[in-house]
Amino acid sequence: MPESSKMKKPDVKVVLLGDMNVGKTSLLHRYTEKKFKDTISTVGGAFFLKQWGPYNISIWDTAGREQFHGLGSMYCRGAAAVILTYDVTNWQSLAELEERFLSLTDTANLDCIYAVVGNKADLTDPKAQRPQETDVVSEDRTECEEDQTEPQVTSACPTPPASPASLSGLMLHQQVTHEDAVAFYGRILRYKGLDENNSLPAEKMCFETSAKTGYNVNTLFETLFDLVLPSILRKRNENQESPTVDLEECRGATGKRSRSACC
Amino acid sequence: MVTHRAHHLFGTYSEGRDQPRPPSILIGRLNLSSEIPDVCCGIAPDVSAVHQSDWDGIMERDNHQEGEAQGVKICDPPSESNPLAHTLATSLSLLGNHMFPDQVERNDSGTANKEETVDSFISDITAEEPSLDAESHSNQVTKLDTEETENPECQNIASTQPTDGGTEDAADNDQSDSGEFVVTMLAKAKLEEQGLGVKGRSSPLLEAGTQECPAFITHREEDVTADSWRQHRKHVFVLSEAGKPIYSRYGSEEALSSTMGVMMALVSFVQSGDNIIRSVYSEEHTVVFLQKGxxxxxxxxxxxxxxxxxxxxxxxxxxxxxxxxxxASISRIFEHKKNYDLRRLLAGSEKILDGLLNLVDSDPSFLLAAVHCLPIASSLRDSLSQILQKAITPNLVFSILIAKNQLLTIVQEKNVIEDSRLEPADVHLLLNLIGASSAFQAGEIWTPICLPLFNPDCYFYAYISYLDPPECTVCLLLLSTDKEAFYAVAECKRKIEEAMVAQNSLSLIAKAHSYSVSQVGVSDLRHFMYKPFDVPDNYRQLTQFTSPEMEAPYSSEEEKMRLLDLYRYMHSRIHSTSRPLKLIYHVAERETLLAWVTSKFELYTCFSPLVTKACAITAITKLLRWIKKEEDRLFIRYPPKYSTTPNPSKSSRSGKSDQQDSTDNGFLSLL
Structure with a gap:
């Protein structure tokens, strides 16, 4: 993936936010590499480029640790979509989203879209436990990599880091229900001063996923990418009209995000 | 400067003493040499052969710190052991000392290893390099002299005994008090651990523990009461001044909160007497304390x-x-709230600390406080440096290229380097960070990091990216002072990547590998570590060392560790505070080692066991010549610089001349 996207300019920015150990890196890893890996705690933030048809989507995977909180607003600047991630088995992780992370999104685009994602669904939901060979895939835009065979998911990596209980195969108590997430989504819209009727409906923007089995992961990212496309197109149009000269293009080098997108 | 010795805590401890001593902690620097007739170095026990012990035994007695730390197992029939001492030992086991063996073998047959000074060699050196002796402290010279004498025994004893006796007397006054205190504290902790709950300072710790989400790393779930936990070679604990656990290498911090409470009690008790606890010695364990803010x-x-x-x-x-x-932020936090649970901020970083401790155990660069760089042709190193030198952006201060966890090249901002230099320890921390953040190697990482020796209060922003996915062996590290500079710095990476593709650098780097000791062409030489000191002309340079691969017989992990332990032993002797040495010739069980430190370099060599002293000396001369010949390949000679902050006064002065500056590094100028 890096080879193919290396020289491309990112068109849109997506940011993963959430408390420590909710599985942000694992979600992204599941989506980009199609496997679940026992990752270690992210330091700072990690930047990825994803080819989505003709577009380049940059994804910022941030550290959930409080230690790196100071960088949050930098990651969110100019974001077109923010994925707020919590752990379905940990009520606190949803509360943290509201307390710590929501304010970071102040620097995101005004038309930024928000997704509320409950990860680790495999620990509470039997239907999320089956390895998901292919999620709902919208064929027209996917690259061939989407069809790669599923590597041995469950055997190689026994458990997501923060859930030792899953070792025993026990079902954990689901602490955060879908309704809680929907209610939280409503509060995000209110925080942003958005009208619920003109915004994307909560049912569409609240997901429960499992990075371990792959449940709903592709759906999440692809739904988001589809939704941010208008933002990309609008930006492209703006850029065409914009009098700004892109110095980077003259040198044939890319990768630097156009400043005009920033607030 | 107080050294606590709990050596006595474990009952009787030397032959011929029928009455066990009451447990005690001694305050003050004691010389216990007279009480330990049979102390010997236990690194490479070879009980059958006792050669050359005349000199060595004395040396150990004089060097009692090491001698005790490496304590011989001293016999004592279990039945005789003092009940108080026994209770205390059980309690002290809370500190990780599980060392009260049921049956201890008597090992009074004598010294375990053969060691000798290289009398003739020393005179050779003094002849070769007169400055060596001139620079050394006067006491060092006298020590070297005594080593050279035929019968050093009486001289050494004569010189050390009187002064030490005085210290001991003074310290004896404190014995009973502190001993009792420790007993109480440890017994208290034991009760707590058994759930009998002595209410006190540790209750907030337990409270904090319950709030914490479950620990997720397997060795954090280790049972801290199990023997296996106690048998770990090296435990490391970090706690706050309020006694709150912050980090434990093995086992969860919550489970260890009472143990940490005891540690804090020891620290504060000694502190209350306007003293600082530095260490506690027991038969098999050394407990070292370090207070930092x-x-x-x-x-x-x-x-x-x-x-x-x-x-x-x-x-x-x-x-x-x-x-x-x-x-700065740690001080601020604790000023504001003394009982803050720092794990809140460090959560998730345990693996970075775990990784660091594993590296410290397995990588000699930490011991030598020097950086290991990958040997490559100097032309390749120069071209890589130039690539880095060209890809700059404002506020970029360091560009570092790493392959296989070894340094390829480092380019520094000119104005920065004029004020301060990058310390090896900071580079080690960066390398450890890279190792720890490799979970998602395809991405580009942007993270704040502080270089504590450069400036302990400020953050740099580190850009980390691998240049050769998916192998991920070549890593680029760019440090900026600007938090927002990610995209600009990422752009530098693209430039570097393009230039490296154009020059085919990656495939050249892939061919580079550490060298074999056989290239030196000295048959008996098995391994070495050579660390040149920089000389005043070039004092801004990063301290480096070079070392070949560890090859057979040091190919297994255990053997590697054994060799490193031998090196650590040699290093501790060379750098002993009580009696630093310039040169040691050490005949161990399965190899012979020679360590030599001069004002120009520090050298550790490992030979096959049958090498003679004369052979070893010739080999070292050859080795030094070889290093001199290869130094362009083995070391980063002239680290280039760039200027990213426009500052006419400075940039006009130096320009590119830094790079051309061909001052002699001082590598082996004595040859």
Missing amino acids: PLVLVCVSSSRQSEQQLRGELLYVYYQIISMLTQ
Whole structure:
């Protein structure tokens, strides 16, 4: 993936936010590499480029640790979509989203879209436990990599880091229900001063996923990418009209995000 | 400067003493040499052969710190052991000392290893390099002299005994008090651990523990009451001044909260007497304390390393914590709230600390406080440096290229380097960070990091990206002072990547590998570590060392560790605070080692066991010549610089001349 996207300019920015150990890196890893890996705690933030048809989507995977909180607003600047991630088995992780992370999104685009994602669904939901060979895939835009065979998911990596209980195969108590997430989504819209009727409906923007089995992961990212496309197109149009000269293009080098997108 | 010795705590401890001593902790620097007739070095026991012990035994007695740390097992029938001492020993086991064996073998048959000074060699050196002696401290000279004499025994004893006797007398007054205190504290902790609940300072710790989400790393779930936990070679604990656990290498911090409470009690007790606890020695373990600001670091080690080495390792742990949080913010936090649970901020960083401690155990660069760079042709190194030198952006201060966890090249901002230099310890922390953040190697990482020796209160922003996915061996590290500079710095990476593709650098780097000791062409030489000191002309340079691959017979992990332990032993002797040495010739069980430190370099060599002294000396001369010949390949000679902050006064002055500056590095100028 890096080879193919290396020289491309990112068109849109997506940011993963959430408390420590909710599985942000694992979600992204599941989506980009199609496997679940026992990752270690992210330091700072990690930047990825994803080819989505003709577009380049940059994804910022941030550290959930409080230690790196100071960088949050930098990651969110100019974001077109923010994925707020919590752990379905940990009520606190949803509360943290509201307390710590929501304010970071102040620097995101005004038309930024928000997704509320409950990860680790495999620990509470039997239907999320089956390895998901292919999620709902919208064929027209996917690259061939989407069809790669599923590597041995469950055997190689026994458990997501923060859930030792899953070792025993026990079902954990689901602490955060879908309704809680929907209610939280409503509060995000209110925080942003958005009208619920003109915004994307909560049912569409609240997901429960499992990075371990792959449940709903592709759906999440692809739904988001589809939704941010208008933002990309609008930006492209703006850029065409914009009098700004892109110095980077003259040198044939890319990768630097156009400043005009920033607030 | 107080050394606590719990040596007595474990009942009787030397032959011929029928009455067990009451447990005690001695305050003051004691010389116990007269009480330990049979102390010997236990690194390579070879009980059958006792050669050359005349000199060595004396040396050990004089060097009692090491001697005790490496304590011989001293016999004592279990039945005789004093009940008080026994209780105390059980309690002290809370500190990780599980060392009260049921049956201890009597090992009074004599010294275990053969060691001798190289009398003739010393005179050779003095002849070759007169400055050596001139620079050394006068006492060192006298020590070297005594080593040379035929019968050094009486001289050494005569010189050390009187002064030490005085210290001991003074310290004896304190014995009973502190001993009792320790007993009480430890017994209290034991009760707590058994759930009998002595209410006191540790209750907030337990409270904090319950709030914490479950620990997720397997060795954090270790049962801290199990024998296997106690048998770990080296434990490291970090706690706050309020006694709150912050980090434990093995086992969860919550489970260890009462143990840490005891540690804090020891620290504060000694502190209340306007003193600082530095270490506690027991038969098999050394407990070293390090207080840094509001943090207390404790190491419980059975590795037989010296106290200074262990303290150095604790310092690395402290620096790693600083590198994540900065000293200023830690002080601020604890000023504001004394009983803050620092794990809130460090959560998730345990693996970085774990990784650091594993590296410290397995990588000699920490011991030598020097950086290991990958040997490559100087032309390739220069071209890589030039690539880095060209890809700059405002506020970029360091560009570092790493392959296989070894340094390829480092380019520094000119104005920065004029004020300060990058310390090896900071580079080690960066390398550890890279190792720890490799979970998602395809991405580009942007993270704040503090370089504690450069400036403990400020953050740099580190850009980390691998240049050769998916192998991920070549890593680019760019440090900027601007938090927002990610996209600009990422752009530098693209330029570097393009230039490296154009020059086919990656495939050249892939061919580079560490060298074999056979290239030196000295048959008996098995391994060496050579660290040149920089000379005044070039004092801004990063301290480096070179070392070949560890090859057979040091191919297995155990053997590697054994060789490293031997090196650590040699290092501790060379750098002993009580009696530093310039040269040691050490005949161990399965190899012969020679360590030599001069004003120009520090050298550790390992030979096959049958080498003679004369052979070893010739081999070292050859080795030094070889290093001199290869130094362009082995070391980064002239680290280039760039200027990213426009500052006409400075840039006009130096220009590119820095790079051309061909001052002699001082490598082996004595040859």
